[in-house]
Amino acid sequence: MSLITPIDESLVSELRSDVSGRVVTPDDEAYHAVRAVWNGRIDRFPAVFVQVESTDDVAAAIRFAREHELPISVRGGGHHVTGSAVVDGSLVVDLAELTAVDLDVDARTVRVGAGCRVSDVLSVTGEHGLAITCGSAAHNGLAGSTLGGAIGWVRRAHGLGVDNLRSVEVVTVDGEVLTASADENPELFWAIRGGGANVGVVTSFEFDCFELGPQVAVAQVAYPAPDAETTADLFRKYRAFVADAPDEVTSMAIRASVPPLPFVPPEFHGAPIVMYYAVYAGDADEGEAALRPLREMGEPAMDLSARMPFLALHEIANELFPSGNRYSWHSLYATDLSDDLIERVVNAGASLPGGESSLTVWHLGGAIREVAADETAYAWRDPEFLVSIEAGWRDPAEDEAHLAWAESAWHDLRESPATVEGFYPGFPGFVTGEERARMAYGDNLDHLAEVKAQYDPENLLHNNLNVEPAR
Numbered sequence: 001m002s003l004i005t006p007i008d009e010s011l012v013s014e015l016r017s018d019v020s021g022r023v024v025t026p027d028d029e030a031y032h033a034v035r036a037v038w039n040g041r042i043d044r045f046p047a048v049f050v051q052v053e054s055t056d057d058v059a060a061a062i063r064f065a066r067e068h069e070l071p072i073s074v075r076g077g078g079h080h081v082t083g084s085a086v087v088d089g090s091l092v093v094d095l096a097e098l099t100a101v102d103l104d105v106d107a108r109t110v111r112v113g114a115g116c117r118v119s120d121v122l123s124v125t126g127e128h129g130l131a132i133t134c135g136s137a138a139h140n141g142l143a144g145s146t147l148g149g150a151i152g153w154v155r156r157a158h159g160l161g162v163d164n165l166r167s168v169e170v171v172t173v174d175g176e177v178l179t180a181s182a183d184e185n186p187e188l189f190w191a192i193r194g195g196g197a198n199v200g201v202v203t204s205f206e207f208d209c210f211e212l213g214p215q216v217a218v219a220q221v222a223y224p225a226p227d228a229e230t231t232a233d234l235f236r237k238y239r240a241f242v243a244d245a246p247d248e249v250t251s252m253a254i255r256a257s258v259p260p261l262p263f264v265p266p267e268f269h270g271a272p273i274v275m276y277y278a279v280y281a282g283d284a285d286e287g288e289a290a291l292r293p294l295r296e297m298g299e300p301a302m303d304l305s306a307r308m309p310f311l312a313l314h315e316i317a318n319e320l321f322p323s324g325n326r327y328s329w330h331s332l333y334a335t336d337l338s339d340d341l342i343e344r345v346v347n348a349g350a351s352l353p354g355g356e357s358s359l360t361v362w363h364l365g366g367a368i369r370e371v372a373a374d375e376t377a378y379a380w381r382d383p384e385f386l387v388s389i390e391a392g393w394r395d396p397a398e399d400e401a402h403l404a405w406a407e408s409a410w411h412d413l414r415e416s417p418a419t420v421e422g423f424y425p426g427f428p429g430f431v432t433g434e435e436r437a438r439m440a441y442g443d444n445l446d447h448l449a450e451v452k453a454q455y456d457p458e459n460l461l462h463n464n465l466n467v468e469p470a471r
Contacts, residue, residue, distance in 0.1 A: 004045045004089060011068060015050065018060040021097060024049040034094070035086050037075075038139065041326035041399070042083030046073065051094045055203050058093055059175035062201070065091040066173070066460065073463040074201050077117040077141020081329045082428060084197075085144075087463045093201055095143065100204075103128065108209040109166060114143040114202055122311040131212040131310050133161045135426075137317030146205060147196035148425035148465075149378040151386065153313055154212065156247045156366025157281035162193035162376050163367070164208045170200035173460045191451040194378030194425070195441055197464040198448065199455040213310050217287025219251070219278040219294045220304040220316070222258070226272060231255060231346045234274040235361070237297045239337040247366035249290055251278035255349035256358035258301070259320055270355040273301055279313055321392065325356065328391040328403055330410045331427035333383035333420040337361060341416040345387065348409035353401045356392035359409065361385055379442030383420050387413055388427050425465050440465045 004026055016023045024034050025048050034049050047070060050061040065072045075085035075094045086092060098113035101124045108130060112121050119138040125131050133152040135145030150161020158164065167181035170192065178200070180189035191199045225231040238253040245251065254275040258268045276294040280287025284307050295303055321327070334341055349359050365384050373381045391406040393399075410429060413419060423429050425440045438445050445467065452459070453469035 004047055007047055007068070012048065015048070015061075015064050018064065019050055019052065019057040021053040021057045022051040024051065036324075037078045037080045037083060037086060038323045039079075039081050039083060039327045040324040040394075041328070042080065042086060044083060044086045044088050046086050046088065046090045046092045049092045049094045051097055053097055055169065055171055055177045058095075058171040058201050058203055059177065061091060061093050062171065062173060063175055071463060072460055074197065074461070076114050076143030077139070079135075079139065079141045079144055081327050081426075084463050090463065095201075095203065098203060103130070103209075105130070109206060110209055111204055111206045112142055113204055116142045118142055118145075118314055119311060122314065125209055126213060126309055126311050129211055129213050130209040132207045132209055133158050133164050135161075136314065137321065138311065138314040139318050139323065140314075142205070143202060144197075145426060147192065147194070147202065149194050151362065151364070151424065151426070153279050153310070154250055154281040155364065155368055156250045158210055159367040159371060160378060161207075162378055163371055164210075165189075165193060166206040166208055168192050168196075168202045168206070169204045170196075170202045172200045173456050173458070187451050188455060190375075191377050191448055191455075193376035194444070195448045195465075195467060196377075198452050198461055198467045200461070212281060215284050215307040216310050216313065217280040217284045217291055218306060218308055218313055219276055219291040220306075221295050221297075222273040222275045222301045222303075223298050224271065224301050225255065225274045225349075228346050228350060231272070231274060231349060232342050234297060235337065235342045235345065236339075238274075238276065238361070239342075241293055242337075242363045245363070246290065248280050248282045248287070249278055250281065250363065250366075251276065251294070252360050252362045254358050254360045255345060255352075257352065257355040260355070261319055264302070268301070271301070272349070321390075326393050326396070326399065326402070328406045329388060329427040330406055330429040331386055331388040331424040332410065332414055332429075333380050333422050333424070334385040334387055334416070334418045335383055335420060336418050337385055338416065338418040341387070341413070341418040344413050344416055348389070348405075348412065351405060353391070353405040354393050354398065356394070357402065357405065358390045358392070360388045360390065362388065373442070374444060374447070377441060377444050377448050378425075379444040380420070380422050380424070383422075386424055387419075388424070389413070428465055434468070437465065437467050441467065446470070
């Protein structure tokens, strides 16, 4: 355990009197449970957690941190592959208790607290045949995924999570509570949509909803990939499929191993596969027809395709990426799924360090591209694909092998002429310093730095994909 300089008890008492939410310090029995996040590799020791119950609590926590020169970190739903929510020695503004979901069925809008997870929202909207674009796993924190863009399961039909935002409530580092929307504080709203962790603490989000379900057609089909040529052929078939796919189809292809799920016979665990996942944002009958080619690429090892509630699709990731495992996730964009890029994906897949690591090709385009690159802080509108490297394991003794594989794969994939000099903020990679911000925000970095200078000139909110305020 790392050593933490404790906060004086009199100051803790002062903080407790200033907020209505619970204050947790290293002396409290709940401390170690509270500091845990989804990624079990993150083992950090903040000085104090403020489990806020209101925007007033957020403002009070920020004031306390400023007055006592404590670093500030912000925690939403607790996913955090990078661990930026729980920084050593920091005051954590913990939003986990802000889980209200207020759905207006007639207006097709939903207001969501910043502590919500994807499941909290879709379980409410799904009862009325409605949905929002959000992170692709049920246990994703909605705030963190949205502030980075939110590349969700119906992105090609309905865009990113930030494209469906109507407004947000945000607490600035000065303790001011603002509403940001297209009409109110529009520059702040621009920055929130893709770079929001840099400019304030968002306490609630208001989204436009769209009709979906109650059942959607989903393809989940795995093909054996025993050698390089078979694997490459399956990715080439996927490339041909997405070239003609309508915007209602959102899909991905994954080089993985058969997961050790309860319904999979043990003798198949760990076998190399290429898995196709896809969902149709529309009529389920039309969807089954549109997704059928993915089920006819050869003789599948398993085919779990079905109609299911939209939320159930997100719950699949809870099984594949369970809380407490160790993770290191990275990404890059590509203009096309070229033969060269496929070869590099195949080579990286052939050296997977364990059965819970994978590489994923996400099909983008569609409605994502209909928004101008400078219309939101999220900048990467043009690439046709995202490639993510997902190292996952359980034993700390395997850290070095998995981290080395992920970094090697990421660097090799970036050598392909098809790739773009950027990454998805949700899977931020190994880069540090100013280059990291440029790769996250692209041509929007300078504009974002100007907004940062207006709302956080001292860069107090720097425990994130940080943007230095313009000078």
